[in-house]
Amino acid sequence: MANKIFVDVVVKYDAEGNIIPLSILWEDGRIFEIDKVVDVRPAPSLKAGGQGIRFTCRIQNKYRYLFFEEPRWFVEGS
Amino acid sequence: MERVILHSDLNNFYASVECLYNPKLKGKPVAVCGRVEERHGIVLAKNTLAKKCGVKTGEAIWQARLKCPDLVIVPPNFDRYLKFSKLAREIYCDYTDQVESFGLDECWLDVTGSLLLFGSGEKIAQTIRKRIKAELGITVSIGVSFNKIFAKLGSDLKKPDAVTVITQENFKQKVWPLPVEDLLYVGPSTCKKLRSIGIFTIGDLAKTDVKLLGEYFGKNGVMLWSFANGQDQSRVSNIEATHTIKSIGNSMTMPRDLVCDEDVKVALYVLCDSVAARLREYNFYCTTVQISLRDNDLYWYERQGKLNFPTCSSTEILSRAFELYKANHKNNKPLRSVGVRACGLVSADTTQLSMSPDFVNMEKWQKIEGVVDKLRYRFGHHSIMRGILFADRNLSGANPKDEHIIHPVSFFNGF
């Protein structure tokens, strides 16, 4: 689906086993640093079609959902 | 003490999951259909819009299309259904450890022991209903009652995304006017017989002389009578949803014919590895191994054999599979395709432990293979390989796990 965009993600596994996404590598080569993860919960993506752990990320002062749908990561396209 | 039982039913389960994964299906009548080429050209599930057109589970695709020309046919994705079934079960397990699965989409929960912690049965049901919607993106309907039969009945009364409470006080108003076939275990033939003696509603059944029912229907008659009167005492047992999966198997047609034992072993290794990985993923052990062989004249046969103890170890499955091959493939004809299937599945959680050396050795292997699963998950399938697989990369290069076939007991909805 056009608006389910699978992306490369740099992830930190902390000592407690938490998964923290650090940056998203866009398909055109751009890298988006994630300033902060403000919310983590299991959720569906009604827009892109899927379900996984949803990270609400602050990227360049905008909030964006990043989904971990094992074993892949995706973002919702517009 | 009165029990508090919930019956939770994922609405239009397969179709809901498919619609969630494909937002373009929104607003269209959708049917999930078994693959035509595999003879199962039939409707396995449908969404509400398709239901409105009269599409029925179990009918052929062409029949469904006659009633609903715009019907969108999608193939089933059992992996997805297993994932959602498991996720729903995990939510249920937050409220009680007594969860009994009935197919992939239904569960009974005994929450009697959780009331102090979480509030009334209705409150727990509402919490679960909201969580399923928010976390999974599909809906459930939940029946709350003092026995399993009425809880199940309740989950059918209002749907989707709803909770129905049936109590000692209101069951005569809510349940008794319903047609008798709404009762669990009243199938078409029982229903016909009941009607022939003037029993049309559950209330009719409840008020019939139990002796008469015993004479007509034997023990079942007495059981149904007690159900109708709210006297079902059956317990919520701890049965894994995954019991509805009968076997996990995989087969491959080879890039070249297998001409010697070594070739066959490489192919079996690849298949057994993938079958075992899937067993571990779904928390199963298998008790039986089945192989299927097709030679270069396309003659095809299957053989199966029991294992000494339940296992999810690729090494154990492989050695049994190879034994079966050696014992049965006497003519040594080159093989075109091979398959391995793990059958007689049991839940890994409830499997009895044994202290025999074989078992201890097997456990060791299972641990090693679990580590391999993790490595592959993080670094890709080919990041770690068995030495034997380098004998011929043509034969071993495939990653068969993604093409796995899973066979639930029934494509239909139980009763």
Ligand SMILES: [Mg+2]
């Ligand atoms: Mg259902």
